[in-house]
Amino acid sequence: MNDMVLSPEQRAEKLEGIGCKRKRVEDVRFVQGKGNYVDDLKLPGMLYGDLVRSPYAHARIKKIDTSKALAVPGVLAVLTAETLKTVNLAWMPTLAGDVQMVLADGKVLFQNQEVAFVVATDRYAAADGAEAVDVDYEALPVNVDPLKAMAPDAPVIREDLKDKTDGAHGKRKHYNHIFNWQAGDEAATAAAFRKAEVTIKQFIAYPRVHPCPLETCQCVASFDKIKGELTLWGTFQAPHVIRTVGSLISKIPEHKIHVISPDIGGGFGNKVGAYPGYICAIVASIVTGQPVKWVEDRIENLTTTAFARDFHMTAEIAATKDGKLTALRIYTIADHGAFDACANATKWPAGLFSIATGSYDFPVAHVSVDGVYTNKAPGGVAYRCSFRITEAAYCIERAMDIMAQKLGMDPAEFRMKNLIRREQFPYASALGWQYDSGDYQTALKKAMDSVGYAKLRAEQKTKQEAFKRGETRELMGVGVAFFTEIVGAGPSRACDILGIAMFDSAEIRIHPTGSGICRLGTKSTGQGHETTYAQIIATELGLAADNIAVEEGNTDTAPYGLGTYGSRSTPVSGAATAMACRKIKAKAQMIAAFMLEVHDDDLEWDVDRFRVKGNPERFKTMTELAWAAYNKVPPGMEPGLEAVNYYDPPNMTFPFGAYISVVDVDVDTGETKIRRFYALDDCGTRINPMIIEGQIHGGLTEAFAIAMGQEMHYDDDGNVTTASLLDYFLPTAVETPKWETDWTTTPSPHHPIGAKGVGESPNVGGVPCFANAVNDAFKFLGSTHIPMPHDHWRTWEAADKLGLHT
């Protein structure tokens, strides 16, 4: 290669840096079946654990008889709460400041709760052993309805907290109450509603769903008695947090715990938390002195680890007669299940729900959230969204449609009128956020033009008239959603997890030959970090992305970080990567100046080299400088070329987007067909457009699943009726719509490369877009709100309630 003859553009292209549709590095192993997932791990002498789980949603445990289980060939031990008490591990702290039973202590509080842990020589023997454990239960009254949780005669879920008037987040007003959290100005909002010309009020429930990654949660714990060290391989989206929490719980010094997240088969929030199975595997390894593997099956995954949503919101909007928004008020009851194991930044028990004013210029607003205990599984994770953002987006976007309907305005026109204007950024929202950047009107207009919005509305009108004349049984709905996300948690002044500030990190070492390695505190679960972080480095340092290895997930080698969720990898670790690069580049510049015998300031950067200003033939490439860093640094300078950066973001980032969908509904069968789905996303600077589009396709598909069919459903006795993939909806290639994607680019002003994060936007914007489309189809018949999920049965039922089947 002769660099001399290549133009700067050609040299930049060869780097495969920011903006390149670079093919993924990880794929080479995955397409050959050579990924390395937790269950692939096989260690000498490895044992298997299996959990005995409660068939009851609420019951007292009268007796646990393990004798038959211990007689099963291959079974070595059975752990119960009594065993765990001897090491003070019968209960564990949760990320939300509550405590959770590791194994049932006295009673069970939800169906499939962990009761005993059987350790055996292979997974079949462990399952046999679990089957043979005899548990005597005495059933108790069950409550699975969050709206009844604070009734005077509601069953007491948490006897351990019954008399405590203070919780982790302030005063409790009932024995099943966890917290009340508020944002905004309550009095000013009430005043605005009193003066309002037009108001709407709507109960909007977002059902309980589950992230359901294809790989379940699993781990292998291996305790070395000689060294007193624990190695824990697991499906952890946040390995460092697991190490710190593990050390605090087990009292094993943190430097003697090695947490390793190998390849992870999808996370979507499911793999943020710490689960009883992990603790049991660790204790079992300590007890037996052998490695212990624990792998959830699908039913265990769906019913016990990390549900999402279960937010029951009452939204009110006030506006003027001509459609100008004047106030927003939302009251929410949040069902957290039997333990508050919600994965939020610790000071935010309702997550970042105060993004609920969305993309609109509300002068005042107030939100209030009450968390409650029920006889349902614990969790409350952000299923492909930042903390509680999708709940907020669904609520405001549905409410906006309902207000538009009341005003007799088109939903897109109503939004356009109230969107925050470009010149208002940075924008201080009524609920306390400062939105970094946006150009909302441009995005919405581009979306409307791209789909031919006016034409779609004209077609819809024609169809509605034909329907009224009895010429068709098909309705057409057009769904509009405009969302603003809040991601990249976060500034340490606002966000921490159990006291650890939510910064993130990157450590880069450039080797003498000009290749290098970057290690980070985040952890890819399919986002392609090995590919994209290298692209940031390629552009920042002028070294080919192919020459940069990216490593995550090993707490011994990676710098400390809070992990991957809430679209924080690019906003936080991506920034750390760029900042570490800049430290390296500054040192390289000094070396170049020394070698070229000029002053630092006489040099300028040119794609992959420093050159002398006004004399471009005199230059040193980054590859040459890497070599020089190890043999001819200026006097007094340390050799080597590496840097670490811990990035504490000054603000969150606020990706946004405009989505429009078209749905056709058969009123006699309730079947829906997504005719079109157009998604315009603005995630700021685009690092790898191919990966961005892939993230959007995937997020939209999960939004489709949630809006059109997913629900973790409990019957009145607390039985989960959607416990396997037979009943829990995961779309196949057949029903998944085709996606049309588009973008605008409004860089974040405070991020070193202007990137905002994208993986979760499509879920946040997608869910209300589908829901608004289905609702829009029925709107002209007087319907205002049909609850999710919009499966065929519920859609048929909505048509039936409107008298369309008589």
Added chain:
Amino acid sequence: MATVQISLQVNGKAVVAAVEPRALLIHFLREELSLTGPHIGCDTSHCGACTVDLNGKSVKSCTMFAVQADGAKVITIEGIAAPDGTLHALQEGFRQMHGLQCGYCTPGMITRAYRLLQENPKPTEAEIRAGIAGNLCRCTGYQNIVKAIQYAAAKIAGVPFQEAAE
């Protein structure tokens, strides 16, 4: 527990093994033969992560006993590339078209598509979507998987495939 002897061919190699009658084929492949490409995603044959090729048919190896594979010819993702290591057109297509993200469904998906393209070398988009309906992916939304399979079909047929990954 008593074991039963089985003989089968896996990725072109003869295998003789003693297995528990209740051992599932997926566990036999993964744990006895260390072929960890096929994965377990649901235990109920819905997700297809465990798909292998057995006697010229796609089967879900989590819902089949190893003893039922006695005498069978089994191909897993590890046996899809050429013996010299050259990737199969599908493996290449999945990378070129960004048909995977976390990679967990990928071995089953490629193994299923491997059979699909032999059953129907020139599938339409609808036929591809129906043909992989037994394999779930949580990451990609399928659009680029469809393109990856189209890419491979074109490559195998020796015709150009122009479309880029979105």
